[in-house]
Amino acid sequence: MTTATDLLALDAAAQDLLFRTARTANAFTDEPVTDEQLRAILELVKWGPTAMNSQPLRIIAVRSPEARERLVANMAEGNKAKTAAAPLTLIVAADAAFHEHLPVVFPIKEGARDALEASPGRPAMARLNTAIQLGYLIVGIRAAGLAAGPMGGFDAAGVKRDFLAGTDQEAIAVVNIGRPGPDAWHDRLPRLEHDQVVTTV
Amino acid sequence: MTTATDLLALDAAAQDLLFRTARTANAFTDEPVTDEQLRAILELVKWGPTAMNSQPLRIIAVRSPEARERLVANMAEGNKAKTAAAPLTLIVAADAAFHEHLPVVFPIKEGARDALEASPGRPAMARLNTAIQLGYLIVGIRAAGLAAGPMGGFDAAGVKRDFLAGTDQEAIAVVNIGRPGPDAWHDRLPRLEHDQVVTTV
Numbered sequence: 001m002t003t004a005t006d007l008l009a010l011d012a013a014a015q016d017l018l019f020r021t022a023r024t025a026n027a028f029t030d031e032p033v034t035d036e037q038l039r040a041i042l043e044l045v046k047w048g049p050t051a052m053n054s055q056p057l058r059i060i061a062v063r064s065p066e067a068r069e070r071l072v073a074n075m076a077e078g079n080k081a082k083t084a085a086a087p088l089t090l091i092v093a094a095d096a097a098f099h100e101h102l103p104v105v106f107p108i109k110e111g112a113r114d115a116l117e118a119s120p121g122r123p124a125m126a127r128l129n130t131a132i133q134l135g136y137l138i139v140g141i142r143a144a145g146l147a148a149g150p151m152g153g154f155d156a157a158g159v160k161r162d163f164l165a166g167t168d169q170e171a172i173a174v175v176n177i178g179r180p181g182p183d184a185w186h187d188r189l190p191r192l193e194h195d196q197v198v199t200t201v
Numbered sequence: 202m203t204t205a206t207d208l209l210a211l212d213a214a215a216q217d218l219l220f221r222t223a224r225t226a227n228a229f230t231d232e233p234v235t236d237e238q239l240r241a242i243l244e245l246v247k248w249g250p251t252a253m254n255s256q257p258l259r260i261i262a263v264r265s266p267e268a269r270e271r272l273v274a275n276m277a278e279g280n281k282a283k284t285a286a287a288p289l290t291l292i293v294a295a296d297a298a299f300h301e302h303l304p305v306v307f308p309i310k311e312g313a314r315d316a317l318e319a320s321p322g323r324p325a326m327a328r329l330n331t332a333i334q335l336g337y338l339i340v341g342i343r344a345a346g347l348a349a350g351p352m353g354g355f356d357a358a359g360v361k362r363d364f365l366a367g368t369d370q371e372a373i374a375v376v377n378i379g380r381p382g383p384d385a386w387h388d389r390l391p392r393l394e395h396d397q398v399v400t401t402v
Contacts, residue, residue: 057398
């Protein structure tokens with residue numbers, strides 16, 4: 001681990017904060033997560049690159065008791081209690097209508113909006129780039145000193161109906177955010193070995 | 202920007218290194234990117250979370266002149282020259298056979314491998330989680346003081362044929378890595394406004 005650290009420009013404390021000691025939390029304290037904190041996180045991670053600067057990630061910040069109840073009803077059984085108790089929960093959605101913004105966010109390629117409008121690959125491009133941005137977002141939540149609890153176990157059709165009706169958006173994850181509470185995580189699970197991941201040709 | 206920084210635990214220099222001053226590079230110096238650097242990057246970002254600890258991201262590190270030539274032939278016209286000139290290029294692939302590792306990496310859910318084996322959603326789950334890991338990887342490349350040049354413009358079928366034949370892997374991106382060279386990037390493109398991304402309910 002020392003060797004690895006020496007090869008990185010990022011200082012060891014930041015490495016720990018973002019990756020090494022950071023953990024997916026399943027329990028949180030009561031400390032609120034404010035709109036200002038969420039804004040600070042997004043102001044940082046918005047700079048992460050996406051294909052054609054497409055930025056298809058959209059967020060529904062679920063705050064009101066009524067909205068939270070609607071969301072919890074759509075969560076898988078094992079995710080209900082922790083989602084009901086989290087200080088803040090985000091629905092992370094991929095916006096297949098991202099191309100409408102291209103004339104502003106990607107002006108360097110004329111006709112990009114119209115080419116994407118006609119492309120059957122647009123929803124898949126939205127999902128892929130939203131997932132890349134979700135990676136940045138999880139790092140950003142940790143950069144704020146908070147713990148993220150990303151979850152894939154929810155009724156996507158129900159979330160679409162209850163939160164995203166009338167849009168081109170599709171939920172790809174639900175993420176709890178807060179300070180980790182007592183017994184917030186299980187033992188760390190093993191990672192694949194380097195040679196199981198990387199092949200050099 | 203000062204306000205934002207104050208709300209984050211990550212120090213400002215690290216914020217700049219990873220997000221604010223970091224840029225997608227289109228030109229690189231001749232300085233090599235070593236296997237040890239790549240290993241250090243992956244040893245850091247491997248800790249980022251994935252659904253069911255699935256870790257479907259696989260990397261083909263394209264080093265030999267022959268392999269590089271094969272890859273360049275599959276790149277879109279505008280990506281050929283920079284890929285040919287980059288110190289190191291990675292093919293980032295999603296492994297739909299990730300479930301074979303679940304008995305080791307996700308032992309807490311018995312039967313997970315078999316349930317996924319039978320699931321038609323497995324390739325989509327692989328793509329989604331690989332893209333999340335690609336987000337971590339881009340952050341990790343920057344953490345090493347290097348610039349990343351992720352690209353979606355390539356012949357995916359050709360890359361499959363030439364690099365991933367006989368596997369369940371599918372390329373989702375190609376990423377150049379190196380120190381940024383002269384005129385490595387264009388002007389920064391605009392990001393969406395906060396209210397275009399976030400809705401609070």
